[in-house]
Amino acid sequence: xxxxxxxxxxxxxxxxxxxxxxxxxxxxxxxxxxxxxxxxxxxxxxxxxxxxxxxxxxxxxxxxxxxxxxxxxxxxxxxxxxxxxxxxxxxxxxxxxxxxxxxxxxxxxxxxxxxxxxxxxxxxxxxxxxxxxxxxxxxxxxxxxxxxxxxxxxxxxxxxxxxxxxxxxxxxxxxxxxxxxxxxxxxxxxxxxxxxxxxxxxxxxxxxxxxxxxxxxxxxxxxxxxxxxxxxxxxxx
Ligand SMILES: Nc1ncnc2c1ncn2[C@@H]1O[C@H](COP(=O)(O)OP(=O)(O)OP(=O)(O)O)[C@@H](O)[C@H]1O
Numbered sequence: 589x590x591x592x593x594x595x596x597x598x599x600x601x602x603x604x605x606x607x608x609x610x611x612x613x614x615x616x617x618x619x620x621x622x623x624x625x626x627x628x629x630x631x632x633x634x635x636x637x638x639x640x641x642x643x644x645x646x647x648x649x650x651x652x653x654x655x656x657x658x659x660x661x662x663x664x665x666x667x668x669x670x671x672x673x674x675x676x677x678x679x680x681x682x683x684x685x686x687x688x689x690x691x692x693x694x695x696x697x698x699x700x701x702x703x704x705x706x707x708x709x710x711x712x713x714x715x716x717x718x719x720x721x722x723x724x725x726x727x728x729x730x731x732x733x734x735x736x737x738x739x740x741x742x743x744x745x746x747x748x749x750x751x752x753x754x755x756x757x758x759x760x761x762x763x764x765x766x767x768x769x770x771x772x773x774x775x776x777x778x779x780x781x782x783x784x785x786x787x788x789x790x791x792x793x794x795x796x797x798x799x800x801x802x803x804x805x806x807x808x809x810x811x812x813x814x815x816x817x818x819x820x821x822x823x824x825x
Contacts, residue, residue, distance in 0.1 A: 590649075591616040591746055591776050592637065597646035599632050599800075606632040608800045610646070614746070619768060619777045621787045623811075624797035625820060630780045633797065634748050637778075638670050639663045651745065664693070669744030671735040671752060679724025683715055683734055686723050690741035705741065713737045713767060729760040736767070740775075747771070748778045753786055765790050788812065796820070 592614040599607040607629045614620055622630050635641030637648060639660035648656045655663055677686050684706055691705045710716050713733050718726060723734055732752060739747055753761045761783065768777060768790045781787050787794060788808040796803045796811060798820045804811060811817055 589616055590614060591651055592778075593649040594637075595647050597633070597636055597648065598644050599629075599636060599641060600644045605800045607636065607797075610797075610800075610802055612795065612802070614776060614778060616745075616776055617773060618792045619772060619779065619790055621779045621781055621791040621794045622797065623781065623784075623787055623794055624803070628797040629800040630797055631750065632800075634670065634750060634778065634780060638668060638748060664742065667743070667745035668748065669739040669742045669746070670748035671732075671739050671750060677723040677726075677731050677734050677738070679722065681723055682720050683723050683726065684710070684719040686734055687715075687737050687741050690738040694742050709737050709741045712740065712770075714763065729756050732756060733760075733764075736764075740771075744775050746776045746778065748780075750780045751782060752779070753781065753783050761786060 590613045592612070594610055594612040597607055597610040597612070598605060610633060622633065624630055632641060636643045639655070639658060643656055647654055650663065650666055650668060655666065678689070687706045687709055688702055691702050691709070695701050695705060710719055713736055715730065715733060715737060718730060723731065726734065732755070736749070736752065753764055756764065765786055768779070771777060779787070779791065791808055793805065793807055794811045795805045796817050803820055804814050804817050806814065
């Protein structure tokens with residue numbers, strides 16, 4: 589069963605189709621990567637999934653229900669979590685409190701339950717030692733991990749990660765890949781990622797966007813062997 593589906597999804601800016609007629613399905617439980625050259629339309633696409641960008645045309649379904657016109661916060665409460673390219677942690681609050689803010693969205697004000705969930709999430713992503721530091725004092729890599737923690741804290745059914753490894757050092761990238769693998773079976777992941785090593789290592793399947801349209805879809809092996817995909821990347825089109 590598909591947790592997410594789009595039909596004819598289109599976003600037009602002036603005369604430019606940033607996304608054009610995107611038909612997309614995401615089976616529940618899959619780790620799926622969205623790749624494509626700069627400007628291909630990846631951020632626009634996930635913006636329409638999360639509700640930050642209104643679609644010009646087309647429809648989006650989540651868990652069988654149409655959500656095309658639902659505001660972003662309502663989609664979050666349905667179970668769509670996402671992290672952005674730009675870090676969105678609250679720098680003046682301790683790490684623990686950042687995670688707690690996200691946890692309270694689903695657990696409300698039950699202090700014991702919130703504390704237990706916060707501890708569990710921080711342990712899981714490896715931030716326990718930093719719990720009492722101000723988020724703004726964390727290294728860049730740890731801030732990215734904190735963002736992931738804030739997403740996980742909401743028990744997402746669909747977790748959208750927008751360029752999660754950008755700016756990370758190699759050991760941090762490796763820790764991220766392990767975390768994604770550990771999440772397999774717990775949540776569905778849609779990963780926008782430029783690092784091909786990461787994509788090929790963790791994804792069950794990939795969609796390639798080019799000029800706002802779906803160029804190809806398949807397993808990492810199929811995509812690697814696809815001549816159109818090679819041309820889109822190497823040709824710089
Ligand atoms: N607010 C906007 N107004 C006008 N054009 C836009 C806007 N947002 C995106 N675009 C254009 O839409 C196209 C797709 O952009 P988008 O950011 O979705 O691509 P992307 O694949 O995420 O790129 P990158 O890998 O560089 O992040 C680009 O040509 C971009 O210039």
